[in-house]
Amino acid sequence: MRWFWLDRFTEFTSGTRATAVKAVALSEEHLHDHWPCYPVMPNTLIAEGMAQAGGLLVSEIYRFSELVVLAKFSKIAFHGLVRPGDVLTYRATVDQAKEAGASVTVTAHVGDRPQAEAEIFFARLAADSVARPEGMRLFDPNHLFHWLKLVGVFDVGTRPDGTRLRPEDYGFPSLTSDL
Amino acid sequence: MATATKEEIFSKVQEALVDALGVEDEEVTPEATLQGDLDAESIDFLDIVFRLEKAFDIKIERGELFPEDILTSTDYVDDGRVNAAGIAKLKERMPFADLAKFERDPVVQKLGQQLTVQDMCNFVEHKLAAAA
Numbered sequence: 313m314r315w316f317w318l319d320r321f322t323e324f325t326s327g328t329r330a331t332a333v334k335a336v337a338l339s340e341e342h343l344h345d346h347w348p349c350y351p352v353m354p355n356t357l358i359a360e361g362m363a364q365a366g367g368l369l370v371s372e373i374y375r376f377s378e379l380v381v382l383a384k385f386s387k388i389a390f391h392g393l394v395r396p397g398d399v400l401t402y403r404a405t406v407d408q409a410k411e412a413g414a415s416v417t418v419t420a421h422v423g424d425r426p427q428a429e430a431e432i433f434f435a436r437l438a439a440d441s442v443a444r445p446e447g448m449r450l451f452d453p454n455h456l457f458h459w460l461k462l463v464g465v466f467d468v469g470t471r472p473d474g475t476r477l478r479p480e481d482y483g484f485p486s487l488t489s490d491l
Numbered sequence: 492m493a494t495a496t497k498e499e500i501f502s503k504v505q506e507a508l509v510d511a512l513g514v515e516d517e518e519v520t521p522e523a524t525l526q527g528d529l530d531a532e533s534i535d536f537l538d539i540v541f542r543l544e545k546a547f548d549i550k551i552e553r554g555e556l557f558p559e560d561i562l563t564s565t566d567y568v569d570d571g572r573v574n575a576a577g578i579a580k581l582k583e584r585m586p587f588a589d590l591a592k593f594e595r596d597p598v599v600q601k602l603g604q605q606l607t608v609q610d611m612c613n614f615v616e617h618k619l620a621a622a623a
Contacts, residue, residue, distance in 0.1 A: 383534040386511060408541045411553060413534075415541050433538050 313341060316462070317361035318402060324469040326477060327373050329405045332365040332463065338396035353394040355428065358420055359385065362430050365402040366416035368465065370434045373409050376456060376482045379437040383413065388430040398422045412436060457484045495547070495619060497612065504611050507542035511535055521609040529608075539611075549618045556614055557606070558584045562599050573597040587613035 323331040343351035413435040420428040469477035505519040525531040567577030
């Protein structure tokens with residue numbers, strides 16, 4: 313299993329908000345391990361998807377250059393069940409951000425139906441802790457860049473003024489040179 | 492908010508702590524300690540700071556509520572205990588907190604453990620007065 317709990321961003325506005333989608337497929341193993349004979353997407357994994365959407369939005373605030381960790385869900389509530397064939401839409405909004413961390417509100421919907429809402433808190437680990445050998449194993453910029461490309465952050469990402477986010481602005485290779 | 496009464500301040504601090512720590516209203520008494528009674532962990536302090544900033548429309552700088560820079564400085568800490576210079580510095584930086592109990596046994600870890608809800612209210616009152 314690959315730990316990707318959103319498929320693609322459809323909107324990503326620097327420091328402000330992001331929207332991502334996750335299509336739920338019957339072929340996914342985890343659906344069959346939750347309740348026997350009644351495949352649903354576990355709410356814990358929906359929470360993970362919400363955290364990934366919010367976490368990447370927060371990570372951009374710190375220039376994608378430092379380790380941002382999920383510190384806590386201050387609040388979370390779920391409604392209904394998510395079945396194979398459903399498409400989850402995660403909408404994340406930055407509430408507050410400081411040097412030490414940030415809080416975001418994330419909602420999950422299936423179509424117009426609310427499925428979950430959460431307040432999620434992320435802590436930013438200081439640059440010196442990431443530079444230590446054990447920190448490096450937790451945070452590899454190449455892996456992060458690969459993930460950002462897979463989920464389309466640089467396909468849809470903009471600054472609040474509408475200009476595009478470019479990988480080279482964050483010290484990553486440009487998309488053209490990477491081909 | 493500069494004219495907020497003590498009751499208004501307590502009520503908003505209480506709401507912030509209930510939301511940040513998932514505790515009940517009645518658990519948040521003025522005497523309750525954040526870490527001991529309300530089970531606040533280090534990450535909760537930033538959450539609490541965010542909520543206080545929003546509730547009172549104030550800005551709280553890093554180390555203002557809890558001066559971790561003093562508690563980790565070799566100038567102010569000897570063998571895990573805050574020295575006389577450190578106590579003086581803490582009193583200067585934390586005029587809102589009652590440090591009498593801490594002074595009797597100034598083990599670094601105990602400062603956070605002794606911080607009470609009333610200390611938080613005093614902190615907000617101090618901030619609002621400074622902004623007025």
